[in-house]
Structure formats: structure tokens, C-alpha cells
Amino acid sequence: MIENVPVFLKRWEPGMYLDKVEPNTLPLWVALIDLPFYLWNGKCISSIVSQIGKPIAMDKVTKERCIRQTRQAGYARILIEINVNEEIPDYIKVIYPSENGILGKMIKIKLGYQWKPTRCSHCKVFGHDYGRCMGRPLTEEEIEAKRKKDDEERLKEERLKEKTDEV
Ligand SMILES: [Zn+2]
Numbered sequence: 001m002i003e004n005v006p007v008f009l010k011r012w013e014p015g016m017y018l019d020k021v022e023p024n025t026l027p028l029w030v031a032l033i034d035l036p037f038y039l040w041n042g043k044c045i046s047s048i049v050s051q052i053g054k055p056i057a058m059d060k061v062t063k064e065r066c067i068r069q070t071r072q073a074g075y076a077r078i079l080i081e082i083n084v085n086e087e088i089p090d091y092i093k094v095i096y097p098s099e100n101g102i103l104g105k106m107i108k109i110k111l112g113y114q115w116k117p118t119r120c121s122h123c124k125v126f127g128h129d130y131g132r133c134m135g136r137p138l139t140e141e142e143i144e145a146k147r148k149k150d151d152e153e154r155l156k157e158e159r160l161k162e163k164t165d166e167v
Helices: 042-049 060-068 140-166
Strands: 025-035 054-058 074-083 091-097 104-113
Touching: 025 042, 042 054, 042 060, 042 074, 042 091, 054 060, 060 074
Parallel strands: none
Antiparallel strands: 025 074, 025 104, 054 074, 091 104
8 A cells, every 4th residue: 555545566467458457356445424423333333334345444543432432423444345346435324223222213424535446337447437438338418529529620621621722
């Protein structure tokens, strides 16, 4: 890890192409923003983030807070391993039992990422986003924009030709 950004190093082998170097999992630091104090323990935090990936480690501050129990909301930071084929959500829904143990309450926890890889929702791979995707069909707007551009190019060429003809 360099500056908390994972770096992948893999020995190049003949016949290996860049798109195949992509690992299937990716380590990622995720922050659970404004985590209510009653969810501040290792077990809860791990099970919450399990919805999006495999918990690997909590940072030092988070670990200490779990032990100290400050009874205050705050953000917990945990390293998880995500699957590259899945979306990286901005929110996580948590259902926890109320005090009577019968009714469950649902809360939404906002997630923060220091670094989030660019991912294409069409190809389901990291490295480029939907806007720059070469593999997806063009949208109507893009087709329209492309046609306009082609028309302009043609007009330019015709004008140039006219000028050359005059000489
Ligand atoms: Zn793509």
C-alpha cells in the first residue's frame, strides 16, 4: 500500500494482457460515517461491512474506540476486501433489534472512501468509467453529438475544397 492506495504488482508473462492482470478482489478502506455508539464494537462493524466485502482490519483509532466505548457517534474505519464484480455502495442499510428485542429498526449508514477505483458499470471492470467505455452501445445523445461533429467536419472539408478549386 502506497498512501493507502493499493498497488498491484504482477510479473509479466508472455501472453498476459493488461486486462487480465486485474485481480478479482481489491483491498479498500471504508469509513462508516456517524456510526451510532451502540454499534461500536468489532463484531457489529465487521458484520455491517460484510455486506460489501470481507473485513480485514480496523484502524488503530477505531479499535481503541471499540474498547473505550465513548458512547458517542463517530466514524469507524475498516479495511475490507471487495469483489471487483460488485458495485461499491455509498450507503449501507443496517437492521438491529430494538430494546424489547422484537421490533427491528433500520438505519442507513453513509460510507466514505478515501480512494475509490473507477469502475465501468457496463464492463464491470475497474480502469475506466461508463463515460469512457468503448465496449458499450452509444447513447442517443452521443450518437447525435457524433453526427453533428461529422457534419461539421464534412462542411469544413467542403469549404477547404472550394477554396482549393478557386486557386
Ligand atoms: Zn466499459
